[in-house]
Amino acid sequence: MIPEPQHFATDDRPALTVRDLRVALPETGLLGLSRRRVYLVNGATFSLQHGRTLAVVGESGAGKTTLARAVLRLLPEAHITGQVVFDGCDVLAARRPKMRTMRRRMQMIFQDPAGSLDPRMTAGRIVAEPLTAHRIGTRRQRELRAVALLHRVGLPPDSPSRYPHEFSAGQRQRIAIARALATNPDLIVCDEPVSSLDVSIRAQILNLLKDLQDQVHLSYLFIAHDLQLVQRFADDVAVMHQGRIVETISARDLLTPGRANHPCTIRLIGSIPTCDAVGRMDIRPLSKESPT
Amino acid sequence: MNRHHTLLRVTGLRTVFLTASGPAAAVDSVSFTAQAGRLFALVGESGCGKSALALSLLRLLPDAGRVAAGCIELNGRNLLDLTERQMRSVRGRRIGMVFQEPATALNPIFTCGRQIVEAIRLHQSVGARRAKEIAVQSLARLGVDEPAKRFRQYPHELSGGLRQRVLIAMALAGQPDLLIADEPTTALDTATQQRILDLLTNLPSRAGMGVVLITHDLALVARAADTVAVMYAGELMEIADTRALFAYPMHPYTQALLDCVRPVTHTDARFAAIPGCPPDLASPPPGCRFHPRCPLAADNPLCRSVHPQLRLVAQGHWSACLLCPGYDHTLPYQQTHDP
Amino acid sequence: MTDAPCIFSDAPPGLPLSASPWRRTWRKLRRSPAAIVCAAVIAVYVAAAVFTSMAIEPNWGTSQDYARANLPPSTDQPFGADAFGRSVLAKTLLAAKVSLTVGLVTNVIAIPLGLLLGAAAGYFGRWIDAVVMWLVATLAAVPGIVRVIALKFAFTDTVLFGGTVFQINLGGMAGVCLALAMTFWIGTCRLVRAEALKIRQSDYVLAARASGRSGIGILFTHVLPNVMHIALVNFSLGFVAAVMAEVILSYLGIGVAVGTPSWGSMINAARSDLIVGRWWELTAAVAALSVLVLAINVLGDRIRDALDAKASAP
Numbered sequence: 001m002i003p004e005p006q007h008f009a010t011d012d013r014p015a016l017t018v019r020d021l022r023v024a025l026p027e028t029g030l031l032g033l034s035r036r037r038v039y040l041v042n043g044a045t046f047s048l049q050h051g052r053t054l055a056v057v058g059e060s061g062a063g064k065t066t067l068a069r070a071v072l073r074l075l076p077e078a079h080i081t082g083q084v085v086f087d088g089c090d091v092l093a094a095r096r097p098k099m100r101t102m103r104r105r106m107q108m109i110f111q112d113p114a115g116s117l118d119p120r121m122t123a124g125r126i127v128a129e130p131l132t133a134h135r136i137g138t139r140r141q142r143e144l145r146a147v148a149l150l151h152r153v154g155l156p157p158d159s160p161s162r163y164p165h166e167f168s169a170g171q172r173q174r175i176a177i178a179r180a181l182a183t184n185p186d187l188i189v190c191d192e193p194v195s196s197l198d199v200s201i202r203a204q205i206l207n208l209l210k211d212l213q214d215q216v217h218l219s220y221l222f223i224a225h226d227l228q229l230v231q232r233f234a235d236d237v238a239v240m241h242q243g244r245i246v247e248t249i250s251a252r253d254l255l256t257p258g259r260a261n262h263p264c265t266i267r268l269i270g271s272i273p274t275c276d277a278v279g280r281m282d283i284r285p286l287s288k289e290s291p292t
Numbered sequence: 293m294n295r296h297h298t299l300l301r302v303t304g305l306r307t308v309f310l311t312a313s314g315p316a317a318a319v320d321s322v323s324f325t326a327q328a329g330r331l332f333a334l335v336g337e338s339g340c341g342k343s344a345l346a347l348s349l350l351r352l353l354p355d356a357g358r359v360a361a362g363c364i365e366l367n368g369r370n371l372l373d374l375t376e377r378q379m380r381s382v383r384g385r386r387i388g389m390v391f392q393e394p395a396t397a398l399n400p401i402f403t404c405g406r407q408i409v410e411a412i413r414l415h416q417s418v419g420a421r422r423a424k425e426i427a428v429q430s431l432a433r434l435g436v437d438e439p440a441k442r443f444r445q446y447p448h449e450l451s452g453g454l455r456q457r458v459l460i461a462m463a464l465a466g467q468p469d470l471l472i473a474d475e476p477t478t479a480l481d482t483a484t485q486q487r488i489l490d491l492l493t494n495l496p497s498r499a500g501m502g503v504v505l506i507t508h509d510l511a512l513v514a515r516a517a518d519t520v521a522v523m524y525a526g527e528l529m530e531i532a533d534t535r536a537l538f539a540y541p542m543h544p545y546t547q548a549l550l551d552c553v554r555p556v557t558h559t560d561a562r563f564a565a566i567p568g569c570p571p572d573l574a575s576p577p578p579g580c581r582f583h584p585r586c587p588l589a590a591d592n593p594l595c596r597s598v599h600p601q602l603r604l605v606a607q608g609h610w611s612a613c614l615l616c617p618g619y620d621h622t623l624p625y626q627q628t629h630d631p
Numbered sequence: 632m633t634d635a636p637c638i639f640s641d642a643p644p645g646l647p648l649s650a651s652p653w654r655r656t657w658r659k660l661r662r663s664p665a666a667i668v669c670a671a672v673i674a675v676y677v678a679a680a681v682f683t684s685m686a687i688e689p690n691w692g693t694s695q696d697y698a699r700a701n702l703p704p705s706t707d708q709p710f711g712a713d714a715f716g717r718s719v720l721a722k723t724l725l726a727a728k729v730s731l732t733v734g735l736v737t738n739v740i741a742i743p744l745g746l747l748l749g750a751a752a753g754y755f756g757r758w759i760d761a762v763v764m765w766l767v768a769t770l771a772a773v774p775g776i777v778r779v780i781a782l783k784f785a786f787t788d789t790v791l792f793g794g795t796v797f798q799i800n801l802g803g804m805a806g807v808c809l810a811l812a813m814t815f816w817i818g819t820c821r822l823v824r825a826e827a828l829k830i831r832q833s834d835y836v837l838a839a840r841a842s843g844r845s846g847i848g849i850l851f852t853h854v855l856p857n858v859m860h861i862a863l864v865n866f867s868l869g870f871v872a873a874v875m876a877e878v879i880l881s882y883l884g885i886g887v888a889v890g891t892p893s894w895g896s897m898i899n900a901a902r903s904d905l906i907v908g909r910w911w912e913l914t915a916a917v918a919a920l921s922v923l924v925l926a927i928n929v930l931g932d933r934i935r936d937a938l939d940a941k942a943s944a945p
Contacts, residue, residue, distance in 0.1 A: 060480070132844075201338075
C-alpha cells in the first residue's frame with residue numbers, strides 16, 4: 001500500500017532536466033488588456049542527477065523561488081514556456097491525472113516553517129496529508145506512517161497530537177520535511193529551508209537532510225542565498241541572476257580562487273562574512289573543593 | 293566628554309513573563325555596559341531573551357511581561373524610575389530602535405517618506421518641507437539610490453534591504469545617542485546583509501553614537517562589533533572584545549556557536565550543530581543552564597549543581613563557566629570597561 | 632557532538648496537552664466573568680422559553696380572563712395583565728421562545744450558506760467568485776428591511792411539502808426565518824471571502840497543492856477550518872440582528888402569525904395603550920429584549936477577544 005522507494009539501476013539518466021524555462025506573470029494594463037509581460041525566469045537550463053544536490057543561488061529578486069515553483073507546476077496563473085522533464089515525463093505538458101501521480105514523487109519544503117503548516121491541524125495530520133491526498137493506505141496505516149516519519153526526523157513521540165505553535169522553528173521545519181517524505185518522493189525542492197532559522201539550528205536541519213539523502217536516495221533542488229552553506233551542502237551550484245542561470249559550477253570549485261568566472265558569482269563570493277582566527281577554549285580541570 | 297564614555301549601564305536586570313507554565317525569567321541578572329562610539333553585539337539563539345532585553349531597555353514590554361529587578365542607566369539616569377511620559381521623551385530621542393521584521397514594522401498604507409517625516413517631526417520642531425529635506429538626506433546617507441523617488445514609494449514597492457534602511461532612517465530621526473538594532477539582517481540575502489551591517493558599523497565612528505546589535509549569527513559580528521556578549525537562556529554567558537572572543541573563547545556555548553560558523557575547508561564533513569534545544573525559561577535546569585547540552589558537563593558534576601555567575605577571567609573578558617581558567621566564583625562581579 | 636534523531640523531548644515540559652486553537656479559546660472564555668454571566672443569562676432565557684412553551688403555551692389561546700383584563704402590576708401578576716387578561720409575564724416569556732427560535736434558525740441557515748459560498752468564492756476565484764459576488768451585489772443593492780419585507784410577503788402563501796407531515800407554512804415563523812436568512816448570509820459571505828483570499832496565498836495551501844490535494848479537498852481541510860472563527864463571531868452578531876429584525880417585523884404586523892405572542896407585537900399594542908396609561912406590557916417587552924440583546928452582545932465581544940491570537944495573556 002505505502003509505496004516503497006524505487007532504486008534505479010542506472011543513475012546516468014538525470015532526475016530532472018530543465019530546458020530554456022521562461023516564467024512570466026501576467027500583467028494587466030488598462031481595461032484588462034494584457035500588457036507586456038515581465039519575465040521572472042528568463043531562459044533557465046540545468047539538470048539534476050539522481051541522489052545529488054543542485055543548489056540555485058543568487059540575490060533576492062533573481063527569480064529563484066519562481067523557478068522552484070514553476071518546476072513543480074505550482075503557478076497556474078503564470079505563463080510558462082520551456083521544458084521540464086522529470087524522470088522522462090514532461091511536467092508542463094502532463095494532463096491532470098498524470099500530474100497528480102507525478103506529484104507523489106516531487107515534493108517541496110518552504111522557507112517559512114510556520115507559514116507552511118496549517119495552524120489548525122496536528123502534526124500527525126499534516127504529515128499524513130499527502131497520503132490522504134493520494135488515497136494511499138487506510139486511515140490507521142497513514143497514522144502509523146506519520147508517527148514513523150516524525151520519529152525519523154527526530155521529533156519526540158508525543159508530536160503527532162501537537163499543534164504547530166507548540167513547536168520551535170527548527171522543529172516545525174522537521175515536520176515539513178516529514179511531510180515531504182510521506183509519499184517517498186525522488187525529488188525534493190527546498191526553497192531556502194534554513195534561511196529563517198538560527199545558525200545552530202540550521203546545522204541540525206542540514207545534517208538531517210543530508211542523512212535522508214543518503215538513506216532514501218533523494219535528489220535536492222536547493223534554493224539558497226548563503227554561499228558558504230551551499231558550498232558544503234550541495235554537489236553542484238547554479239548561479240542565477242535576473243532570471244537567467246549565468247554559471248554552473250561544482251560546489252568543490254566554488255570557493256577555489258580563480259574557478260568562478262561570472263561577475264555575479266564573484267560578487268556573491270565576496271559577500272560571505274569571514275571570521276578570522278577562530279580559536280578553541282582552554283579548559284581548567286576542576287579542583288576538589290567547590291568554588292563557592 | 294570622553295569619546296567612548298559609558299552610555300548605557302545595565303545592572304542585574306531581570307524581566308519576567310507570565311506564561312501558561314508559570315512565570316518565566318526571560319532576562320535574568322543581566323549586566324553590561326555600552327559605550328558611545330562603539331558597537332556592542334548581543335548574540336544568542338532564538339528564545340534566549342535578547343528581544344525581551346531590548347524591549348526592557350525601552351520599557352515596551354507587552355502586558356504579560358514586567359521588569360522585576362535591576363537598573364538601566366542611560367547617561368547616569370535610571371530609566372526604570374521614569375514615568376511613562378518621561379520615558380516617551382527618551383524613546384526615539386535618546387534611544388532609537390530598529391525592529392526585527394522590516395515587512396511588518398512599516399505601515400503599508402503610508403509612503404516611506406511620510407513615515408520618516410513623521411518620526412522627524414516628532415523629535416525635531418521643523419516644518420514639513422524641512423523635514424522632507426532631512427528625510428531625503430538621511431536616506432542618501434544610508435546609501436539609498438534615488439532617495440527622492442524612494443521617498444514617495446510605499447513599503448511593498450521596496451526590497452527588504454531598502455525597507456530596512458527606511459527603518460534605520462526612522463530610528464535615527466531623533467538623533468539618538470544609542471541605537472538598538474534587533475536582528476536587522478534576518479530575512480535578507482547575504483549581500484544585502486553585509487551592506488546593512490556596514491551601515492550600522494559606520495554609525496559609531498561617524499556619528500559618535502553607541503550601537504547595540506542583537507543577532508543570532510556570530511559570523512556577522514566578527515568584523516562589525518567592538519564588544520560581543522553571548523546570551524543563553526536569559527543569562528549572559530560571556531562578554532569580551534570581539535577579537536578576544538573569537539580567538540580565545542572562554543565558554544563552551546560560545547565555542548559551540550563558533551563551531552557552527554567556522555569556515556571549514558573540506559566539504560564532506562557534517563555541519564557542527566548543538567544538540568537539543570534551549571530550555572524552558574519557566575523551569576530552567578539546575579546549576580549551569582547550558583549543562584544539558586554542554587559537552588564538558590558530562591565529566592563535571594559541579595556544573596549540575598552550581599549556578600555560575602559572570603566573572604572577570606581576563607583583561608576585559610568575562611565568563612560564566614566554572615571550567616574556565618581564571619574563573620573565581622568568590623570574586624564580586626565588577627563592571628569596569630575603561631577604554 | 633552528535634545530533635542523531637534527538638529522542639529527548641524538545642517540547643518544554645509541563646505544557647498543557649492538546650492545546651488546540653479552539654481549546655485555548657475556550658479556556659480564555661471560561662476565565663472571563665462577563666462571559667460566564669452573560670451565558671448564564673442566555674441560559675435562563677432558554678430555560679424560561681422551554682418551560683413556558685411546555686407549561687403555558689398549550690392553553691394560551693383559551694386562557695382569557697376578562698375579569699382581570701388590563702390590570703396594572705400587582706402581587707399575583709407581577710407584570711400586570713394584557714387586554715385579554717392573560718399574564719404579561721407569561722406572555723413575555725412565551726415571546727422569548729419566538730425570538731430565540733428566530734435568532735437560532737435564521738443563523739443556522741445564513742451562516743453555513745455564507746461560509747460555503749464565501750470560502751468557495753475566495754479560494755477558487757474566477758467564475759465562482761464572479762457569480763457569488765454578482766449575487767451579493769444584487770441582493771445588497773436593495774436596502775435591508777425592504778428586502779426582508781418583500782421576501783416575507785413573497786412567502787406569505789407558500790407552503791413547503793404541503794399535505795405531508797413535514798409541512799412548513801412559510802407564512803409564519805418559518806417565513807420570517809427564511810426571509811432574514813436570505814439577507815444575513817451576505818455579511819458572512821463577504822468576510823469569509825476576504826479571509827479565504829488571504830488563505831489562498833499561504834504556504835500551507837501551496838504545500839497541499841504540491842502534495843496533490845484537489846481543490847475541494849483543500850477547501851474543506853484548510854480553508855473552512857481557518858475561517859470558522861468568523862462564523863462564530865457572526866453568529867453572535869447575527870443572533871442579535873435577527874431578534875431585532877423579528878421585533879420590527881412583528882411591530883409592522885408582518886412578523887409571526889397573529890396568535891403567537893411576540894415582543895414586537897407587544898410593543899405595537901403599546902402604541903394605543905400608552906395613551907391611556909397602560910405601560911406594563913411595553914416595559915416588559917422592552918426590558919426582556921434589552922437584557923437578551925445586551926447579554927448576547929457582551930458574550931459575542933468576549934468570544935471575539937478570546938479568539939484574538941495575539942492577546943497578552945496565554
